[in-house]
């Protein structure tokens with residue numbers, strides 16, 4: 314059996330171990346220390362916008378804190394893009410608040426501005442004005458940020474940007490992760506850079522960052538003894554993980570370039586195949602890191618289905634995956650309100666993510682290409 318080709322593997326740059334050794338030598342083996350501070354600074358500089366960054370244990374933790382800092386409470390409603398990974402929606406329920414799911418538009422596969430407005434108007438008419446909006450940049454593709462921000466402003470609802478998949482992507486040359494009132498990054502093992510597990514909350518003000526750090530370190534009041542007047546969390550990033558992050562930030566531009574080359578590789582393979590569309594930026598305003606390369610398969614035109622392709626790849630030990638199953642179709646969110654049509658649902662039915670790691674070798678790419686072309690000739 315051939316080696317497994319994964320969808321998206323961790324890809325170390327080489328510098329990570331130096332920062333980890335330094336942490337051991339100085340005994341900063343704790344959820345605080347120089348790597349944490351410097352990793353935050355690296356991110357702040359990379360985002361090159363007026364932001365503050367708090368490094369945390371996960372992107373999910375960052376979303377949870379974003380909702381708390383924006384004042385979301387039990388029984389509040391929060392709008393969330395339906396077409397996403399469950400981690401975008403789960404933290405809403407941690408607070409006893411209720412997600413209201415909204416469909417995507419077909420160009421970026423992200424939050425549809427029209428359906429968003431419809432949801433806000435209807436929820437408000439029912440006496441529950443949404444407390445926040447969670448927009449996602451799926452697979453690294455920036456959402457329609459101008460239109461979405463305009464709706465958010467019009468109704469004065471804060472925007473939370475789930476940029477977990479979009480570090481390195483830009484919209485009108487501004488980095489994803491700097492558009493929201495709060496934005497979330499993830500450094501899970503499968504993301505474009507990793508700290509093995511980790512995330513960050515990107516805030517607009519120093520006060521917001523201080524609040525995030527305070528809440529993420531058990532909400533200790535300023536006293537010599539342990540004094541608490543709020544519920545806290547254990548969400549700070551470890552100084553060892555942050556060392557990995559510092560090494561990864563040294564190679565982020567290369568990682569983005571490699572993922573974008575994979576995207577071009579798939580465009581080249583599929584350009585002459587009927588019925589296959591490679592998910593691509595709608596125009597020059599959008600620059601995707603192409604975290605995952607994805608396609609849609611029109612079975613009538615292609616002569617094979619998404620599932621045929623997935624199984625043929627699996628047979629050669631090549632991992633591929635259907636697109637995210639929309640949250641409004643998940644059993645756990647059965648009773649949540651939903652606004653929009655069937656864009657996300659249709660994408661889920663016909664879409665596939667292909668191996669996209671920045672460490673794919675030429676031999677890996679050849680195997681993938683051969684498997685795909687074999688299918689075409691069946």
Ligand SMILES: *Cc1c(COP(=O)(O)O)cnc(C)c1O
Pocket residue numbers: 370371372373374397398400401449475477478498499500501510511512
């Ligand atoms: C990965 C991911 C998250 C969660 O990040 P973790 O660091 O794994 O907690 C949230 N939203 C989206 C869209 C993601 O892909």
